[in-house]
């Protein structure tokens with residue numbers, strides 16, 4: 237009998253293996269710094285042609301801005317591709333979902349004219365739920381850190397850490413539990429509340445009211461829920477499809493590779509794509525890293541190229557560097573190529589999007605961090621230990637500023653040669669081609685290099 241599966245048939249007959257035997261490839265967009273690099277904008281650019289846009293990790297701690305036709309949208313749980321009426325958005329199993337947050341976000345966008353978002357959204361039944369009390373606990377943990385250590389993490393207080401903790405400790409509740417037997421769900425919900433109340437005696441939860449609300453959300457959610465693994469399998473193995481994955485947070489906030497403990501609680505690097513969607517590594521295609529032409533960070537933690545001076549203030553004001561989710565001012569500094577290279581070691585970027593070049597337009601000179609030194613000697617790796625990271629001395633390369641408005645540039649030749657030199661230096665230093673250069677907020681303000 238002739239095997240029906242192409243790979244088996246090829247093996248049995250000694251034929252060349254079919255080119256697309258492993259199915260469609262997904263294109264991945266990931267943050268290469270500490271978040272807010274402009275992932276939303278890059279995803280929006282690619283999403284105009286995508287059939288599926290998927291989130292694989294994080295929750296509504298993310299804040300992705302997309303500007304289309306002068307209208308600004310901010311997405312937190314919804315994939316930015318939801319703007320495209322022709323594409324399907326998917327929230328994968330690796331995401332943690334706060335249901336009131338999800339529906340508030342959808343309703344807000346509906347009012348802005350984004351009609352029918354709920355018809356284009358698919359939610360994995362394996363995704364974990366963030367409850368209101370997880371968000372309260374997030375705040376209590378921050379106060380505890382402040383009291384015990386004199387500093388907190390500066391979380392978004394969206395309940396991300398506590399929800400992923402529940403998942404890891406195997407007491408969490410998933411979408412499939414909410415849609416299953418509600419009596420069972422209620423019992424497990426009450427146990428989870430009790431568990432947190434034993435840790436935080438001041439935690440008050442109106443259990444009956446919460447369950448009533450959750451029951452209502454369950455019915456709104458039900459039509460969107462699918463087995464995420466099978467859904468992705470079909471998308472990968474059906475006819476050719478363009479599938480996009482929108483990373484949230486970023487490499488330096490990754491729970492394993494970031495500046496621990498000042499990180500988020502999920503894998504924001506490429507491994508999180510496979511575990512957060514249930515897809516094989518062979519289906520990963522292009523991995524695009526997004527980096528600003530300088531560096532920002534929200535919240536606490538080491539930041540070697542931070543500029544606590546007029547340069548930092550200029551970047552903050554010109555770049556409108558204010559958190560989309562929390563409204564906090566972002567800390568600003570020079571581009572740090574040590575961290576972008578480190579992000580590349582982990583993610584294997586096939587190309588980079590360099591955003592916000594226009595913000596540097598007015599500077600007399602521009603610096604780029606190219607290496608870290610400890611006791612006067614260069615170190616080849618990115619330090620794991622935060623005490624060490626606080627001690628590194630940054631070696632900079634200095635470039636003359638171009639002092640020209642780049643915001644109207646639409647192709648490489650429109651850029652001043654000093655800006656071209658800056659971009660080429662970054663590309664050579666990371667060893668990854670720069671595919672896009674951002675010179676403004678809106679969709680068309682993106683120079684495509686190849």
Ligand code: GDP
Pocket residue numbers: 267271272273274275276277298299300301302303560591592593594595673674675676677681
């Ligand atoms: P994300 O979390 O990575 O999606 O990024 P955010 O949306 O949190 O932050 C990026 C901010 O920079 C947003 O306000 C974007 O509109 C804006 N932005 C993105 N690319 C550019 C660019 O090339 N130039 C300028 N001036 N703004 C940009």
Ligand code: IMO
Pocket residue numbers: 267270271272273297298299300389390391392393394395396397483484485486489498499500501534535536
């Ligand atoms: P996007 O997707 C910037 C930061 C928080 C805090 C730390 C932990 O918009 O790039 P959490 O609430 O996740 O427990 O907070 O991580 N953080 C972000 N900073 N952009 C983000 O997402 C972030 N998501 C989390 O500020 O320091």
Ligand code: MG
Pocket residue numbers: 271272273298299300301560
């Ligand atoms: Mg953001």
